Amino acid sequence: xxxxxxxxxxGSTYTYPAVMRIEKLAQTAGVTVDWKVFLLGSIFSExxxxxxxxxxxxxxxxxxxxxxxxxxxxxxxxxxxxxKFPRNGLLASRVACWFASEPWISEFTKAVFSAxxxxxxxxxxxxxxxxxxxxxGLDGPRLLEQAQTAESKAKLRTQTExxxxxxxxxxxxxxxxxxxxxxxxxxxxxxxxxxxGNKSSSNILSNQDAP
Amino acid sequence: xxxxxxxxxxGSTYTYPAVMRIEKLAQTAGVTVDWKVFLLGSIFSExxxxxxxxxxxxxxxxxxxxxxxxxxxxxxxxxxxxxKFPRNGLLASRVACWFASEPWISEFTKAVFSAxxxxxxxxxxxxxxxxxxxxxGLDGPRLLEQAQTAESKAKLRTQTExxxxxxxxxxxxxxxxxxxxxxxxxxxxxxxxxxxGNKSSSNILSNQDAP
Numbered sequence: 296x297x298x299x300x301x302x303x304x305x306g307s308t309y310t311y312p313a314v315m316r317i318e319k320l321a322q323t324a325g326v327t328v329d330w331k332v333f334l335l336g337s338i339f340s341e342x343x344x345x346x347x348x349x350x351x352x353x354x355x356x357x358x359x360x361x362x363x364x365x366x367x368x369x370x371x372x373x374x375x376x377x378x379k380f381p382r383n384g385l386l387a388s389r390v391a392c393w394f395a396s397e398p399w400i401s402e403f404t405k406a407v408f409s410a411x412x413x414x415x416x417x418x419x420x421x422x423x424x425x426x427x428x429x430x431x432g433l434d435g436p437r438l439l440e441q442a443q444t445a446e447s448k449a450k451l452r453t454q455t456e457x458x459x460x461x462x463x464x465x466x467x468x469x470x471x472x473x474x475x476x477x478x479x480x481x482x483x484x485x486x487x488x489x490x491x492g493n494k495s496s497s498n499i500l501s502n503q504d505a506p
Numbered sequence: 507x508x509x510x511x512x513x514x515x516x517g518s519t520y521t522y523p524a525v526m527r528i529e530k531l532a533q534t535a536g537v538t539v540d541w542k543v544f545l546l547g548s549i550f551s552e553x554x555x556x557x558x559x560x561x562x563x564x565x566x567x568x569x570x571x572x573x574x575x576x577x578x579x580x581x582x583x584x585x586x587x588x589x590k591f592p593r594n595g596l597l598a599s600r601v602a603c604w605f606a607s608e609p610w611i612s613e614f615t616k617a618v619f620s621a622x623x624x625x626x627x628x629x630x631x632x633x634x635x636x637x638x639x640x641x642x643g644l645d646g647p648r649l650l651e652q653a654q655t656a657e658s659k660a661k662l663r664t665q666t667e668x669x670x671x672x673x674x675x676x677x678x679x680x681x682x683x684x685x686x687x688x689x690x691x692x693x694x695x696x697x698x699x700x701x702x703g704n705k706s707s708s709n710i711l712s713n714q715d716a717p
């Protein structure tokens with residue numbers, strides 16, 4: 296079955312609709328999803344940014360919040376603008392990185408994104424991460440502890456360095472082999488690419504009409 | 507008839523497919539297009555950028571060129587990566603601003619974008635601008651002269667300042683009243699918004715499947 300690497304960061308706004316949509320769309324396309332969390336802040340800091348570009352450039356930020364609101368409305372995804380942005384997703388990222396192969400990875404990721412972008416909860420708070428795990432019938436405190444070992448921390452650092460080496464500069468990013476697609480609005484194109492492997496197919500513009 | 511303001515900058519890469527597509531899509535949607543040229547460099551410089559962000563941030567630039575190539579292939583729009591980027595569109599902008607209400611505005615704009623992104627020609631060269639006008643059966647040298655009066659130069663400056671005051675931060679930008687859509691990939695959504703005026707309609711995601 297063709298595979299799509301889904302590179303995500305818990306603080307990323309446009310990753311929220313992508314996380315909520317990807318499973319169903321991938322299933323329909325017959326594509327498996329490889330959940331790859333990374334820390335975008337580490338990549339931004341190399342570009343000289345100590346904050347989200349949506350905060351550094353206010354006009355762009357104002358547009359993004361309105362655009363995201365429109366997208367969530369149209370997709371019937373609940374959305375509340377977080378009172379703090381961006382939130383630090385380090386703890387959740389360690390869980391999502393260490394347990395990436397667990398069957399609950401997608402549900403956990405959706406729970407954390409919903410906490411941040413639908414419930415305005417502080418995802419850097421261990422209690423919130425516990426609650427996201429507990430809500431899936433898992434042992435939150437035990438899993439979070441396992442995700443905080445030196446080995447787990449190193450895995451996330453390595454994965455973030457690997458993202459950087461792949462040329463990833465934002466989230467969400469979808470990779471089909473070396474073919475990169477950036478942004479929630481490229482999810483359909485990435486899945487079409489994964490499904491057909493046809494590099495010149497017009498179906499990468501499933502989201503656009505012909506000229 | 508509902509109206510869409512199309513804010514464009516001649517050096518902008520993603521504006522190229524938008525320019526080539528907009529007329530047909532707008533006609534189908536029953537929406538008129540108001541062609542509004544502006545100088546993005548002036549807005550970028552206020553953000554501290556003296557160059558295109560696609561040059562300042564190489565990973566983003568590398569992705570953009572590949573993404574644009576894929577989009578043009580899928581839309582069957584000819585594309586040659588320009589040997590110089592970004593090109594200075596000041597002269598062409600003065601023509602497009604001064605003569606914005608002329609019936610040939612769209613054909614002229616398409617000719618200049620094609621010169622830059624399909625033929626790799628230097629659009630800052632008056633001879634190239636002449637050729638774009640002459641090719642439409644117009645008097646290139648005379649029109650370019652008319653577009654270089656103090657009054658015409660002031661009109662473009664004012665229009666760029668107005669773009670800035672509207673919160674425009676990139677190109678292409680589509681405005682339906684105060685509702686803003688940024689990027690070639692938002693053209694369909696902007697047209698749907700103009701057509702229906704329905705602020706919560708799922709048809710703004712004509713380019714996306716349901717979640």
